[in-house]
Amino acid sequence: xxxxxxxxKHLITATGQRVTLRCSxxxxxxxxxxxxxxxxxxxxxxxxxxxxxERAKGNILERFSAQQFPDLHSELNLSSLELGDSALYFxxxxxxxxxxxxxxxxxxxxxxxx
Amino acid sequence: EDQVTQSxxxxxxxxGESSSxxxxxxxxGLRGLFWYRQDPGKGPEFLFTxxxxxxxxxxxxxxxxxxxxxxxxxxxxxxxxxxATYLCAVPIYQTGANNLFFGTGTRLTVIP
Numbered sequence: 619x620x621x622x623x624x625x626x627k628h629l630i631t632a633t634g635q636r637v638t639l640r641c642s643x644x645x646x647x648x649x650x651x652x653x654x655x656x657x658x659x660x661x662x663x664x665x666x667x668x669x670x671x672e673r674a675k676g677n678i679l680e681r682f683s684a685q686q687f688p689d690l691h692s693e694l695n696l697s698s699l700e701l702g703d704s705a706l707y708f709x710x711x712x713x714x715x716x717x718x719x720x721x722x723x724x725x726x727x728x729x730x731x732x
Numbered sequence: 733e734d735q736v737t738q739s740x741x742x743x744x745x746x747x748g749e750s751s752s753x754x755x756x757x758x759x760x761g762l763r764g765l766f767w768y769r770q771d772p773g774k775g776p777e778f779l780f781t782x783x784x785x786x787x788x789x790x791x792x793x794x795x796x797x798x799x800x801x802x803x804x805x806x807x808x809x810x811x812x813x814x815x816a817t818y819l820c821a822v823p824i825y826q827t828g829a830n831n832l833f834f835g836t837g838t839r840l841t842v843i844p
Contacts, residue, residue, distance in 0.1 A: 620775065651831060661776070661819070663831040674831050708775050717823045717830050718764035718783065723775035 621645065622724035624709050630730045636697040639727045643690055643711030649673070650692040651712075651721055652684055656705040667692055668715040696729070704731045735759075736822055738835035745810055745842050753805040753838045755820035765803050766832065767796050768819040776819055779805075810842045 621644035629637055643650050652664040663676035667686035678684075681699075686692045696703060706728050710721035737756045745751055757765065764783050768776035780789045782798035789796050793814065795806040805818055817839045821832040 620777065622775070649830065653832075660836045661821075661832075661834040663824075663833070666831055676831055710775075712830065715830055718781070719830055720766065720778050720781050721830070721832060722778055723768075725773070725775045 620722040624724035628728045635699050639694040641692045641709030647711035649712045649715045651710040652694050653708045654705050699731050701731050736835040738838050742839045748809045750808045756802040759822050763823050766821045770817045812842045812844050815842045
């Protein structure tokens with residue numbers, strides 16, 4: 619158990635809809651990262667937050683947004699969903715934001731778009 | 733362009749048959765190389781971080797090594813429970829950030 623909690627585990631919805639994925643980092647970790655894992659792309663970095671502030675953006679679509687709240691949990695919002703958004707979405711956390719710190723992953727949310 | 737390449741894509745071993753997985757990287761200014769294990773339907777599980785060429789780390793039947801161009805994950809006398817996908821990753825440095833660039837992984841199957 620990594621200590622990172624993600625909910626829900628599974629989400630099934632239709633094209634055009636909006637969903638929110640939630641992540642609680644390990645106790646004491648201030649950084650939260652979101653990754654997308656699809657069969658053809660592997661694990662892709664989306665966005666990082668550190669202590670409530672955005673720190674880095676990767677290949678995140680404009681339809682996607684995230685935030686980190688004062689209690690350090692984070693939410694990833696996906697809107698105007700398309701079939702291609704079907705994937706596993708992972709959250710990871712680390713103590714700080716410094717380069718080279720190990721990240722610990724949750725077990726992900728499996729998003730299926732019908 | 734920064735890149736991480738893992739080989740082989742898949743590996744089948746008999747129980748007890750030792751082998752090595754490879755992770756080649758081309759990044760400007762390595763700031764650590766990470767190994768993760770991922771079981772089906774689960775998130776990646778952190779195994780090791782290596783920071784400099786020549787560094788080695790061990791955990792049970794796994795040993796990770798690092799050179800200036802590649803890292804190896806050596807598996808000694810594997811057991812069926814070692815079956816998983818093994819991922820390596822490097823930080824892609826951005827100011828104040830620590831996001832990871834992952835290889836596509838090696839899917840290991842250990843046959844009893």
